[in-house]
Amino acid sequence: MSASRAARSRTHRSELSAIRRAVTRRASWLPQRAALSRNRLATPYTPRQVAGYLNAARQQSTPLRTRIAFGLLAGGLGAGLMPGEHLIITGRAVTRTEDGTTVLTVAGGTKPRPIPVLAAYAPLMRTLAGRPPDEPLIGVSNDASKNRLSQLLSNVEIPRPLPPLNASALRTTWLVTLLAAGVPLPEVLAAAGPASTGSLIDLLPHLPRLPEADAHRTIAQALTAPPRAAG
DSSP: OOHHHHHHHHHHHHHHHHHHHHHOSSSOOOOOOOOOOOOOOOOOOOHHHHHHHHHHHHTOSSHHHHHHHHHHHHHHHHHOOOGGGGGTOBGGGEEEOTTSOEEEEEOSSSOOEEEEOOTTTHHHHHHHHTSSTTSBTTOOOOOOSTTHHHHHHTTSOOOTTSOOOOHHHHHHHHHHHHHHTTOOHHHHHHHHOOSOSGGGGGGGGGSOOOOHHHHHHHHHTTOSSOOOOOO
8 A cells, every 4th residue: 555545544544533433422432542742842032032131141240140141142042052052062162164154063962063153143152162162151060960051040130021041942043043034944954953843833923924925926936947857
């Protein structure tokens, strides 16, 4: 049986099962399978909120708090680091290519990859990388628990009405920035390192839409001539 026929057969059986359940309640049906839940992406921050966090980082009461705040913002907004990666990325992971692009290389963790840093945050990233280069960008923590990042974040003073600073939300803010800029999806995934694309649908409400005429034109012009056979 082909994959398409198998899929149609599963759909047909599912529809019949739903009809049987609706028609009679007396039959001893097998329990319905519960839908698998999935982790949703954190809600991204608005540009106004991001500006507020950058301003708050400049106004921290101690150098340690300033380092934590700027390290988290640079790594999250500039490179989309996963929460656990903030704890292992040191200044030596930050390099610069011949054309001037700042690159952060994730060597440990579950998704080793190079990440081109957004130009808006590249100067901050390079500054943090040299203070000193063997330390994590967010600074040194003596806490050995699983909640090290949360403990570091608890030191950062965030003024009202800004929401709490969250590494996952910084990452989705970075994802929205790339998608809104039209970065091709394969390149987004290569830099982000997620296992699947399913959760990216959560970001659709936060992405801008083209006017209808522009959208139609863009889609139509995606291919202007059909491929030709070789030979």
